[in-house]
């Protein structure tokens with residue numbers, strides 16, 4: 001854990017980062033090609049006149065012909081930069097560039113920082129208003145109170161795009177989400193909490209307002225500032241926004257106010273809260289010390305006096321980061337996508353509730369991994385999602401967009417909500433597009449999939465995720481009491497309706513044993529051997545379920561190496577008649593999907609085997625929505641090296657010629673030629689592939705396996721598989737190190753296999 005004096009990052013490191021390479025954190029990239037004379041004529045003069053005239057006729061078409069709809073101005077005059085105070089417009093630029101970068105990274109919104117050098121409210125309002133046509137939204141940032149209230153209100157009145165002061169509403173939304181969950185964990189009703197907000201500026205007032213909307217009684221909210229408690233009748237340092245929260249109380253200092261209170265929300269400055277004040281709070285106090293970069297009190301200081309506290313800060317180096325980064329990117333994403341005219345209370349409440357609900361769900365392994373393997377589980381140390389949670393991009397914008405539609409401020413309502421969610425996912429995950437078509441088919445016809453290693457934590461979590469994603473009914477093989485124990489341990493004790501089968505106690509046990517015996521009686525197994533296998537071996541039991549039509553597909557692999565798991569499954573399920581069984585990896589990046597085979601079974605395939613693998617891989621690629629272009633790979637091109645090692649690959653091309661297959665193929669060729677169409681056409685113009693190869697048939701298991709693993713570890717993309725191809729029933733064997741996400745993907749692909757082609 002960090003404390004404010006021993007920062008995890010030093011000033012020198014931060015300065016170096018900002019100065020290194022191209023200074024700052026932003027650049028602009030073009031979305032249209034500008035390489036030829038024609039490109040220039042279309043994008044600039046004379047072509048550009050056409051969209052100008054169209055927009056002049058109908059201003060709403062600006063959203064069709066310009067970047068307006070995805071562009072947000074991050075506007076500041078630098079009068080309240082974080083908790084550092086009035087640093088002025090220029091010194092605010094690093095924060096504003098930072099906000100713009102966060103917009104892009106987390107929600108694919110294009111942000112531009114506008115640091116406006118004025119402290120005059122009218123001048124700032126006019127500046128923003130006149131710049132309005134360029135933007136789809138205005139994010140006001142780090143403008144001090146009370147000016148920020150006036151500026152926002154006036155701009156909202158005169159502009160038809162969302163104007164949102166992030167320090168007010170972004171902060172309030174995240175703090176409200178954290179408060180909902182902290183109350184839940186400490187067993188409090190939100191209507192009963194006694195709450196102190198220290199800091200009566202932009203963030204403090206907005207938090208108090210939203211808490212009241214969400215059910216905290218106004219009389220239970222005490223506001224404090226540099227002069228102490230904002231009480232009824234106070235005259236010093238007051239304004240109309242503070243007056244709205246002035247309460248009847250004898251408390252005059254922050255120490256008076258926090259004594260006996262349930263919740264402290266700090267939106268003021270470093271060190272404003274003391275350990276003595278923490279001590280005086282009610283049992284299980286909720287302490288959000290949100291000043292940046294240094295909180296009102298550090299978690300270490302709180303822990304030293306209270307072990308029962310729930311603590312949050314605005315920083316990323318402590319648990320429970322309550323920071324508006326969780327809000328503004330996604331809130332604008334949702335608002336822009338429906339062309340909302342504003343961001344209203346309904347949208348804010350929807351965002352807060354969506355964030356609170358997401359924190360209660362099981363956290364994907366990938367998110368844990370991004371946080372140094374910390375196991376994030378709903379509870380005092382995890383009340384709010386973490387910024388690197390990839391589910392935020394779907395959850396929050398959807399909630400915001402729906403709320404905008406329901407409250408009548410959406411100019412372009414979303415008709416296809418499932419399609420919208422898919423597009424959201426695709427914005428950040430390059431693999432989503434490629435897989436989503438397949439996954440949609442499974443969702444349309446949900447399947448029963450057996451998860452053979454039902455007592456494994458990763459398996460249980462994958463089964464839940466499979467079900468939550470709408471892919472169908474997961475069936476777990478294991479002892480019910482063990483599975484339930486694990487469910488409780490992963491914080492999902494309420495999931496009582498999961499289907500669990502104990503092989504030994506199952507009604508189907510006899511039927512499965514007979515099935516196995518019919519297959520094994522002439523391979524040396526007695527009926528009692530088969531009974532033992534069905535009882536004891538979960539892969540055998542699960543495979544019997546699929547073979548007997550009690551489930552559509554199965555997934556296994558975490559606890560046994562591939563050959564062992566494969567052998568167990570093979571006792572029950574044969575290869576498809578006339579087909580080969582082999583492993584196919586799918587490597588997906590934003591621009592390209594490549595299939596690689598055989599990564600699991602055949603060590604030194606002969607020409608016939610290679611041709612079979614090519615045919616089946618091409619069919620699978622087609623089934624997954626990719627028109628196959630198959631390259632039979634080697635270390636040389638088209639007979640240049642006649643070493644006998646390349647014979648099988650060369651001959652496999654001949655075998656495919658004789659079979660008159662219905663897809664493009666060629667070889668032997670090297671990987672660089674296969675993947676680079678310009679090189680292919682320049683040096684080997686006779687090559688029959690019409691584009692870069694997307695199915696790579698490797699000459700042997702070593703090269704296939706090594707290339708797949710190199711790609712998965714070193715290249716930027718997702719490696720799916722190996723998929724097991726050629727068995728008579730849909731079975732997938734995941735690698736032993738598979739993540740929950742990997743298991744869900746392969747289970748869904750197994751489910752997809754069980755659909756009619």
Ligand SMILES: NC(=O)C1=CN([C@@H]2O[C@H](COP(=O)(O)OP(=O)(O)OC[C@H]3O[C@@H](n4cnc5c(N)ncnc54)[C@H](OP(=O)(O)O)[C@@H]3O)[C@@H](O)[C@H]2O)C=CC1
Pocket residue numbers: 079080081082083084142143144145166167168171198199200201202203204224225226227237266267268269270272290291292293313314322323324325
């Ligand atoms: N975690 C997060 O996501 C966010 C955190 N913040 C943090 O909240 C703080 C305030 O930001 P913002 O509202 O934009 O700023 P403002 O300038 O609008 O408001 C600051 C408020 O804090 C009060 N204040 C300052 N020092 C103290 C103190 N020692 N004790 C009590 N009150 C004090 C001021 O009192 P007075 O009115 O008497 O001058 C004022 O009311 C900053 O530290 C900022 O980093 C802000 C937004 C988001």
Ligand SMILES: CC(=O)C(=O)O
Pocket residue numbers: 081082083142166167291292314323324325
């Ligand atoms: C996080 C933020 O916006 C602030 O501290 O001002």
Ligand SMILES: [Mg+2]
Pocket residue numbers: 082141142166167
């Ligand atoms: Mg701010």
